[in-house]
Amino acid sequence: MKTKKEKEIFKNTFKMNDTIFLIKEIQEEHQHYLKEEIDKYEISYEQLKLLLAIKNNPKVNQKDLSEIYDINESSITRSIRKLEKNQYINRIPNLENHRKKDLILTKKSEETLNSLIKHENNWTTKLKNILTLNEEEQLNTLLKKFNENKTKQINKPKVKTEKILKKPVEKIFGQEYKIIKN
Incomplete structure (x- = not known):
C-alpha cells in the first residue's frame, strides 16, 4: 500500500485532477484485492x-x-x-x-x-x-x-x-x- 505522501507525490507529478486520481486509486485497490486471491492459485x-x-x-x-x-x-x-x-x-x-x-x-x-x-x-x-x-x-x-x-x-x-x-x-x-x- 502506498502512503498518503506517496499518493500525493504521484498525483502532483502527473498533475492528475481529483476525479482521475480517485478512479486510479480505486482501480489499484481492486487489483491488489484480486491479486491476493489469484496468487493463492x-x-x-x-x-x-x-x-x-x-x-x-x-x-x-x-x-x-x-x-x-x-x-x-x-x-x-x-x-x-x-x-x-x-x-x-x-x-x-x-x-x-x-x-x-x-x-x-x-x-x-x-x-x-x-x-x-x-x-x-x-x-x-x-x-x-x-x-x-x-x-x-x-x-x-x-x-x-x-x-x-x-x-x-x-x-x-x-x-x-x-x-x-x-x-x-x-x-x-x-x-x-x-x-x-x-
Missing part, C-alpha cells in the same frame, strides 16, 4: 483472463484468444502451456480441423473460477454498500459519460466488434469476455 492475471474467455466460449482455440486480447500467439501459447501443465485446461482436437486444438476447462479451473468470482462479488458488494442506489446510478451515469467520451478525446480507434459469437457477453471483473470473430 498460482496463476497470473493474464492467465485468469484466458480462463474466463475459455469459460465463456466453449471450444475456443489459441488463435481466437490471440485475437480477443490482441496478443501474439507465442505469448498465448506460453500461457496455455502453463495452464495445461498446472491442470487448469485441456487441449482437445477440433472435430472440424484436426490441426487446431480446442481449449476446455478442467474441474480444477471451474472450482478456481467459482472461488475467484465469489471473491470478486464480495468486492462489488462492499462497494455497493457504500452508496445508496440513487448515488450508484448517478456515479454509473457519470462514469459512462466519461468513458464514452474519452475515446473521442484521445482519438483512439475502437476495437472491431461486428460479429460476436452466439453466447451473450458476460462481464466479470469489470471486463467483457467474449471472442470477436472477423
Whole structure:
C-alpha cells in the first residue's frame, strides 16, 4: 500500500485532477484485492483472463484468444502451456480441423473460477454498500459519460466488434469476455 505522501507525490507529478486520481486509486485497490486471491492459485492475471474467455466460449482455440486480447500467439501459447501443465485446461482436437486444438476447462479451473468470482462479488458488494442506489446510478451515469467520451478525446480507434459469437457477453471483473470473430 502506498502512503498518503506517496499518493500525493504521484498525483502532483502527473498533475492528475481529483476525479482521475480517485478512479486510479480505486482501480489499484481492486487489483491488489484480486491479486491476493489469484496468487493463492498460482496463476497470473493474464492467465485468469484466458480462463474466463475459455469459460465463456466453449471450444475456443489459441488463435481466437490471440485475437480477443490482441496478443501474439507465442505469448498465448506460453500461457496455455502453463495452464495445461498446472491442470487448469485441456487441449482437445477440433472435430472440424484436426490441426487446431480446442481449449476446455478442467474441474480444477471451474472450482478456481467459482472461488475467484465469489471473491470478486464480495468486492462489488462492499462497494455497493457504500452508496445508496440513487448515488450508484448517478456515479454509473457519470462514469459512462466519461468513458464514452474519452475515446473521442484521445482519438483512439475502437476495437472491431461486428460479429460476436452466439453466447451473450458476460462481464466479470469489470471486463467483457467474449471472442470477436472477423
